[in-house]
Amino acid sequence: MIDTLIWLVALPLASALATQLLPRYATAIVISTAIATSINAAALLYAVATHGVMLYQIGGWTAGLGIALRADGLSALLLMMAAIVLLASSIYASAYFNDNPLRRRFWPLWLLLWCSLNALLLSGDLFNLYVTLELLGLSAVALASLGGKTAALQAALRYLLVGLLGSMLFLAGVTLIYAGYGTLDLATLSRVVAAGPIAWSALALMTVGLLLKTALFPLHFWLPPAHGSAPAPVSAVLSALVVKATFYLVMRLWLDIFSEVVTPQAASIPGVLGAAAVLWGSWQALRAERLKLLAAYSTVAQLGYLFLFFPLLQALPAGAARDAAMGGLVILALTHGLAKSGLFLAIGIIQQRSGHDTIRDLDGTAQRLPATTFAIALSGIALIGLPPSGAFLGKWHLLAAAFSAGQWLWVVVIMIGTLLAAAYTFRVLGHAFGQQPYPRHPVTIAAEEWPALILSAFATIGLGLAGAPVWQLLKVSL
Amino acid sequence: MNFDTWLPLFVVLSSLLPGLVMFFLDEGSHRLRTVLNMSGALLKLLLVGVITWGVFHQHIYETRWTLAPGLELVLHADTLSVLFVILSTVLWLVTTVYAIGYLEKSPHRSRFFGFFSVCVSATVGLALAGNLLTFVLFYELLTLATYPLVAHRGTPEALRGARIYLAYTLTGGVLLFTGTVWLHSIAGSIAFVEGGTLNQLHADYHPQLKVIFLLMITGLGVKAALVPLHGWLPQAMVAPAPVSALLHAVAVVKAGAFGIIRVVYDVYGVEFTHELGLLTGLGIIAAITIIYGSVKALSQDNLKKRLAYSTVSQVSYIALGITILGPIGTIGGIVHLVHQGVMKITLFFTAGNYAETLGIHKVSEMDGVGQRMPATTLAFSIGALGMIGIPPVAGYVSKWYLALGSLEAGMAWWVMPVLVTSSLLNAAYFLPILYRAWFKQPATKWPSEKILPARFETQAALLWPPLITAVLAIAAGMFAASPYSPLEWASLITRREYGL
Numbered sequence: 001m002i003d004t005l006i007w008l009v010a011l012p013l014a015s016a017l018a019t020q021l022l023p024r025y026a027t028a029i030v031i032s033t034a035i036a037t038s039i040n041a042a043a044l045l046y047a048v049a050t051h052g053v054m055l056y057q058i059g060g061w062t063a064g065l066g067i068a069l070r071a072d073g074l075s076a077l078l079l080m081m082a083a084i085v086l087l088a089s090s091i092y093a094s095a096y097f098n099d100n101p102l103r104r105r106f107w108p109l110w111l112l113l114w115c116s117l118n119a120l121l122l123s124g125d126l127f128n129l130y131v132t133l134e135l136l137g138l139s140a141v142a143l144a145s146l147g148g149k150t151a152a153l154q155a156a157l158r159y160l161l162v163g164l165l166g167s168m169l170f171l172a173g174v175t176l177i178y179a180g181y182g183t184l185d186l187a188t189l190s191r192v193v194a195a196g197p198i199a200w201s202a203l204a205l206m207t208v209g210l211l212l213k214t215a216l217f218p219l220h221f222w223l224p225p226a227h228g229s230a231p232a233p234v235s236a237v238l239s240a241l242v243v244k245a246t247f248y249l250v251m252r253l254w255l256d257i258f259s260e261v262v263t264p265q266a267a268s269i270p271g272v273l274g275a276a277a278v279l280w281g282s283w284q285a286l287r288a289e290r291l292k293l294l295a296a297y298s299t300v301a302q303l304g305y306l307f308l309f310f311p312l313l314q315a316l317p318a319g320a321a322r323d324a325a326m327g328g329l330v331i332l333a334l335t336h337g338l339a340k341s342g343l344f345l346a347i348g349i350i351q352q353r354s355g356h357d358t359i360r361d362l363d364g365t366a367q368r369l370p371a372t373t374f375a376i377a378l379s380g381i382a383l384i385g386l387p388p389s390g391a392f393l394g395k396w397h398l399l400a401a402a403f404s405a406g407q408w409l410w411v412v413v414i415m416i417g418t419l420l421a422a423a424y425t426f427r428v429l430g431h432a433f434g435q436q437p438y439p440r441h442p443v444t445i446a447a448e449e450w451p452a453l454i455l456s457a458f459a460t461i462g463l464g465l466a467g468a469p470v471w472q473l474l475k476v477s478l
Numbered sequence: 479m480n481f482d483t484w485l486p487l488f489v490v491l492s493s494l495l496p497g498l499v500m501f502f503l504d505e506g507s508h509r510l511r512t513v514l515n516m517s518g519a520l521l522k523l524l525l526v527g528v529i530t531w532g533v534f535h536q537h538i539y540e541t542r543w544t545l546a547p548g549l550e551l552v553l554h555a556d557t558l559s560v561l562f563v564i565l566s567t568v569l570w571l572v573t574t575v576y577a578i579g580y581l582e583k584s585p586h587r588s589r590f591f592g593f594f595s596v597c598v599s600a601t602v603g604l605a606l607a608g609n610l611l612t613f614v615l616f617y618e619l620l621t622l623a624t625y626p627l628v629a630h631r632g633t634p635e636a637l638r639g640a641r642i643y644l645a646y647t648l649t650g651g652v653l654l655f656t657g658t659v660w661l662h663s664i665a666g667s668i669a670f671v672e673g674g675t676l677n678q679l680h681a682d683y684h685p686q687l688k689v690i691f692l693l694m695i696t697g698l699g700v701k702a703a704l705v706p707l708h709g710w711l712p713q714a715m716v717a718p719a720p721v722s723a724l725l726h727a728v729a730v731v732k733a734g735a736f737g738i739i740r741v742v743y744d745v746y747g748v749e750f751t752h753e754l755g756l757l758t759g760l761g762i763i764a765a766i767t768i769i770y771g772s773v774k775a776l777s778q779d780n781l782k783k784r785l786a787y788s789t790v791s792q793v794s795y796i797a798l799g800i801t802i803l804g805p806i807g808t809i810g811g812i813v814h815l816v817h818q819g820v821m822k823i824t825l826f827f828t829a830g831n832y833a834e835t836l837g838i839h840k841v842s843e844m845d846g847v848g849q850r851m852p853a854t855t856l857a858f859s860i861g862a863l864g865m866i867g868i869p870p871v872a873g874y875v876s877k878w879y880l881a882l883g884s885l886e887a888g889m890a891w892w893v894m895p896v897l898v899t900s901s902l903l904n905a906a907y908f909l910p911i912l913y914r915a916w917f918k919q920p921a922t923k924w925p926s927e928k929i930l931p932a933r934f935e936t937q938a939a940l941l942w943p944p945l946i947t948a949v950l951a952i953a954a955g956m957f958a959a960s961p962y963s964p965l966e967w968a969s970l971i972t973r974r975e976y977g978l
Contacts, residue, residue, distance in 0.1 A: 324547045331546075343507075370589065374501070386622060386651075387615040393546045396611075396659055402662035415652050422648045426625075430641065434632040439507045442588065465551075468544045 005056040005069045008118045009077065011037055016111035027094045028105045033111065033393075034083075037118075041076075041083035045220040045456050047417055047471070048076040052476050064471065068185075069122040073473035078248055081334050085341045085459065086114050087239050088451035092345050093233040095447035096352070102146055109146075113139040113237065120245050124395040126174045128183040133170065137163035137213065140242045140423045143229040155225035162212055162222045166246075169209030175204040175410060190257040190415055199261045213246040216270070218278035220300045224284075227296040232348020235292065237340035239299045244337055247306060255326070256477075267280060267314035270307040275413040277304025282420035286427065291347045291357040295340065298383055301417060304338045305398065308410050312401040321404055327471035328397025332359060334470070335390035335459045339382035342455030346375040349448050362431035370442045371449040378456035380425030385418055390463025485529060486553035488604045489563065492522040493570070496613050497595025503588045511591055512578055519571040520593065522602070526560075526567045530962075533560045534970075540608065548667060551615070553669040556672070557810070557971040558744075562605035562736055562965070565816050566728045568950075569823055570598045572943045573728075576722035576827055579939025581835065586795050594724075597623040601729045604631060605736065610658050610668040612743060613737060617654065617701075617961075620733055621647045627721045628714050630949065639716040646700050646710040649728075649735055654737075657690045664690075670740055674747020687746075691756050694741050702734025702797065703790045705767040711790055717781045719830025722782060726789045726821035735796040735815060742781030743808075743975055744798050752803055761801030762890075765896045767794035772903035779840045781829050784907060785822070788865060791900060792818045799880055802893065805972045807883025813968035814876035817864070820951045821873060824861035827944035828854045835936040837926030841911055846920025851935040859942040862908040864951050867883025867901050872954035873964055 015033040019026040047054055048071055071079070093110070097103040116135035123129045141163060143155035178184055180198035193199050215223035221242070227235050241416040254262055254270075281301030288294040318321040349372045351357045354365040360466045366373045382389035395414060402410040443449050463470075496518035503511055532555070539555040555563075577594065581587055600623050603616035621644070628639035661668055664683055665676060676687060700707045709732070715722060715850040725731065742760075743749050751757050771791025778784040782969055795818065799811015831854045832847065848855040864871030877897060884893035934941050959963040972978075 205895070295703060320547065327546065381622065386618050388619065392615070392618075393549065396549065396655075397546070399656065399659040400663050403660050411656065418652050419649060422644070426641070426644055430637050433626070433629040433637060433640070438505075438585065442502055465543070465545065468546055471547050 003056075004040045005049065005054055005071060005122060006058070007123065008037060008040050008044065009069070009115055011040070012111045012115035012118065014128070016108045016115060018105040019111060021457060023104050026103065030090050030107050030111065030197075031094065034087040037114065038087045041080045041167060044071055045076045045080045045473070048073055048476050049473055051344070054424050068124045069119075070124045070229060071122055073476035074248070074251075075121040077334065077470060078244065079118060081244075081337050082114070082117055082121070082241050085237065085455065087166055088455050089233040089236050089345065090338070092348075092448050092451040095209055095445070096231070096348060102148075106146060107233075109142050112314060113143060114244075117241060117245055121248065121463070122184050126177060126186065126189075129407070130167065130171050132168050133213075133246070133249070136242060136245060137167060140238055142227050144238065146231055146234065147229045149229065151225070152229040155222070155229050158222050159226040166209040166212040169212070171205050171209075173202045173204075173209065175381050176205065186252070186257055187260070193258060193261060193274060193383060195257055195261045195460035199258065203253060203258050207250060210246045210250045210253075211270075211273075212245050213324070214250060214303060215300060216273050216303060217280055217300065220281070220303075221276065224293055224296040226297065228292040229281060232344055232351065235295070235348075236344035238424065239296065240337040240341035242325065243299065243303060244333055247303065247333065251329075254310060259296060264311070266316055267311045268449065269310035271410070274304040274307025274310070275410065276418040277301060278413055279304075279420075282424065286420055288422040288424075289358060290346070291350065291359055291362075291428065292373030294359065294428070295343050297348060298421070298424065299336075301421070302340070302383065305395075305417070306333055308398060308413070310403070312398070312405050312407060312410070315405040316401060321401070323470040323471065323474070325397050327474055328394045328401070329465060330474060331390045331467050331470050332394030332398070334461050335382050335394060338455050338459035338463070339379040342375055342452050342459065343379040345448070345452035346372045346379070349445060349452065354407075359428060359431070362428070362452040363434050364436045366428075366431040367434055367436040367438045368437065369444060369449070370406060371428070371444065372455060375431055375452040375456045377425075378453070378460045382456070382459040384421040384425055386422075388419040389460040391459075391469050392464055393467055397422065400450065409420065469470070482532075482537065483541055485525060485539045485541075486555055489522060489525045489529065489606065490553065490599050492525060493518045493595045493602065494599035497592050497599060500588055501592040501851070503507045505585075505588055508587070511587065513590060515574050515578065515595070519574050522567050523571060526563050530560050530564060531556055545611075546664075549611055550609065550667065551612050552608030552669070553603070553606040553612065553978065554670070556670070557967065557974055558739065559605045559607075561812065561967050562732070563762075563817065565600055565732075565739075565819050565925040566598060566601045566605060569724070569728050569819060569947070572738060572946055573720050573724050573823070575939055576723070576830070576943040577718075580718065580720050580830060582937075586630065586698070589626065589952040590718075593623050593626045594721075597724065597729055599623075601874060604733055604959065607740075608670060610661065610670070612653075613740060614658050616657055617733060617737065617956050618651050620729060621651055622720075624730055628717045628725075630721065631716065633716070639713040642713045644709045645667070646707065648769060649698030650707070653693045656694030657697065660670055660686070660693070661690050661759045666788075668745055670744035672744060673977060674743065674745055674750055676746050677750040677753070685927075688754055688756065691741070691751070692747065695738060695760065698734045698737040698741065699733075699763075701730050702736065702738060702793055703731055703765055703767070703792065704797065705770045705790070708767070708771070708790045711967075712783055712786045715780075715786050719826060719833065723823045723826035726786070726826060727819040728963075731789060731793045732819060733817060734795050739798055739800055739812065739815075740935055745920040748800070748803065748808075757801045757803065761798060761893075764797035765892070766792065768798065768896055769903070772907070775907045776903065779842055781832070781841050781844070781909060781911075782826070782840060784827050785825050785829060785842060788825075788904070788907070789822060791904075792822065792865065795839065795876060795880065798893070798896070799876075800826070802883040802887050802889060803882065804883055805885045805976050805978065806879055806886050807976065809965070809968045809970045810876050810879030810881075812881050812964050812971055813879065813948050816964040817872035817951070817954060820947050820954060821861045821864040821871065821970045824857050824944050824947040824951060825865075827940070827947065831936050831940050831944065833927060834940060836924040837928075838924065843912070843921070843925055844911060844914045845918040846915070848916040849920055850924070853935060853941060853945060857948040858915070859912050861950055862912060862949040864955070866904045866908055870952060870955045872951050872964070875958045900970045909954050
């Protein structure tokens with residue numbers, strides 16, 4: 001059972017090499033790896049749910065010397081989401097790149113990204129986290145540059161520089177921790193860490209580095225061009241997973257390891273920035289002229305919601321209310337991951353079929369591709385936070401936490417953000433209705449439309465109606 | 479795990495599942511779509527029949543499903559929900575027949591019937607909602623399902639109407655949602671309990687409860703088209719006739735009115751609402767809406783617009799009935815939920831028939847239409863007379879109970895004038911139409927007559943639905959005192975509500 005942990009990292013890595021060596025069979029290798037890794041992720045999720053925290057020490061070396069992999073409820077959930085998104089996107093990409101020569105360069109990087117993402121989610125000490133963070137960032141940049149056009153290269157270069165700066169800040173924080181406490185193991189650290197200048201400055205350094213990579217307002221400037229000019233499956237993964245990985249680290253640091261160190265004043269900083277991100281991102285999404293930019297700005301806004309939880313979780317005493325809010329945070333992140341990847345895949349179909357993604361001129365395309373439009377609608381529901389999406393439950397708990405903590409300001413931000421999200425979603429969906437020609441059968445391009453539909457439906461129906469296990473799983477923690 | 483616990487869920491699924499399947503059907507598979515539609519509608523009718531019998535005999539039907547800690551999806555059949563479920567189920571069946579005839583050979587039918595079914599599922603779901611969370615969930619789903627129906631034709635006006643509709647209802651939805659979460663954070667899960675539960679809260683919470691009430695009633699008032707939140711309703715008239723029929727009679731405006739009933743009776747409790755001083759305010763807004771809608775209807779030449787303003791006015795009778803303290807007024811308000819639905823759907827069906835058969839969209843084009851389309855015009859007349867409140871059509875029963883209730887509650891000095899003025903105004907905007915239709919000479923040429931190969935004045939699928947609902951409207955009035963009539967059922971609800 002424990003082997004699933006190592007296979008989650010090793011299999012994508014081995015397959016990445018294999019696709020490089022056997023480019024002719026690359027698609028087959030990727031799809032079978034994707035299926036196997038998804039099964040592994042599901043097995044891990046089941047194991048965590050039934051047996052509790054999973055631990056694996058590579059080579060039998062104990063923590064401090066060797067590399068340890070461990071999974072609790074939170075990391076197992078994120079791994080599962082990543083597997084679903086990547087499996088669907090792999091199937092999609094196999095059709096999207098079709099005979100494009102790019103696919104030779106695409107597949108190895110794709111699997112490398114998956115490998116480093118899994119490794120990051122399973123790492124239990126700060127140095128390994130730094131390494132995986134760096135690997136993840138580099139493979140993401142390489143993938144983003146595959147768009148090939150000057151704009152894509154420029155965006156990727158900026159993405160690279162931002163990523164490196166972020167990692168360096170993170171590393172500086174890690175060094176400080178090691179100097180101060182002599183350990184990098186997260187479990188040990190959470191026991192010994194104490195409020196003081198070292199903890200504060202280390203946390204500040206690491207956080208700024210991570211927020212830069214997570215694109216929290218006002219550090220989001222690099223995200224819209226990078227996510228907006230990458231190939232569709234890459235945009236999907238960047239928006240759904242890569243920014244979530246760094247967010248996951250922020251969560252671990254603030255809500256878990258350093259939770260005793262964080263003061264209410266400090267916790268209000270991510271809250272305020274998150275609120276600004278919600279308003280600014282939604283507003284920019286509403287004004288965007290291209291679909292992909294709309295989706296990218298919507299990511300900025302949706303990440304903002306996640307940070308609104310920080311001051312609330314800080315204010316709530318440990319107990320049922322806090323656990324409920326914590327689950328709300330996670331389900332909001334999961335829903336966004338699935339919905340946004342579905343949205344980007346759907347936009348990719350539109351872009352390929354019509355050669356553009358200008359919102360104003362969508363009429364004909366939107367009506368020729370009803371299933372794609374339906375996928376956009378489903379993911380839009382999740383982005384607005386309407387029922388029955390998982391985001392509805394997440395926003396419910398966010399609002400409930402704001403009311404219980406008596407922090408009324410957030411309520412207004414959430415209400416305005418929701419209405420703005422509705423406005424930018426339906427601005428697109430209006431183009432689905434018109435008198436343009438339409439096909440006899442709703443699904444026209446199966447290999448690309450089904451992945452988009454299934455991801456969006458997962459976010460909007462699956463997580464909303466069957467999301468209760470998320471709260472159960474979060475009880476399994478280190 | 480027996481049949482009883484799943485029955486409410488099956489009632490929702492009986493239209494939801496066929497709807498989801500229909501999205502993926504070929505445009506051309508007309509027959510399969512019709513089979514799915516009709517079998518769903520008939521199955522739902524059967525299930526609802528079982529539930530009605532059971533609820534009358536105090537059986538409990540309840541489906542529960544945990545969404546998240548503290549958040550439960552509860553579908554529960556009580557007397558009030560059964561009333562609304564029957565109304566939706568019966569009228570949905572009739573409207574489906576009508577829509578199949580109306581949309582024959584028009585584009586995007588898979589999409590249309592898919593959303594049509596989701597729309598009814600949402601209505602039935604919010605009717606069966608056992609707690610506030612479930613209600614909000616289906617209430618928002620209803621917004622989402624009706625938007626594509628309003629935008630269906632895809633013309634610039636349709637898109638504009640749909641956009642306005644969405645702006646109003648989503649804003650309302652956000653207010654309702656916020657109020658609901660707020661209430662949850664004070665009082666925990668809010669189940670719908672006859673007589674309400676909030677009066678047990680400490681008096682310190684009363685100011686907050688007032689604000690929450692305001693948030694929720696504003697959110698619900700958008701769909702119930704309370705003035706000044708009614709702006710979307712005349713705009714949504716661009717929708718195809720069966721959609722307008724369903725929107726005005728069952729789905730949207732009724733969802734709002736039903737929600738107000740739930741909040742006042744089963745969340746706050748009517749006495750407690752009165753204690754908080756909120757009831758009179760709601761009553762005054764309802765009264766203003768009644769008069770305002772009627773006055774606006776007078777000046778509309780577009781037939782569907784006139785009917786739309788009439789809806790604004792008539793739906794507020796329900797809200798007015800709620801605010802009249804005491805069982806008789808309550809009966810009047812609740813029974814009007816059914817009566818208005820049956821009468822208004824008749825009017826919209828017939829308006830659709832005029833437009834489809836003869837191209838008549840305006841009142842001024844209706845001269846002598848009774849000679850060309852006697853059966854349709856007869857149905858129209860029954861609906862119109864019912865709206866004015868002329869016996870034996872159902873409308874008079876509601877007005878009678880409202881008037882009687884206001885006397886009993888000592889509110890007659892302002893309710894009575896409202897009722898009388900409104901009835902006079904109703905007569906003033908309906909009777910001229912009837913006069914034109916029956917007694918004026920027809921114009922030499924109708925705006926755009928379609929040559930129909932049918933035996934009747936129009937297609938059978940368009941003709942039968944209004945005739946059936948017209949008969950129902952008369953039956954509801956004539957047999958008001960019989961068991962299982964809407965009036966008797968409303969009395970049953972009221973008895974259980976007041977614990978009599």
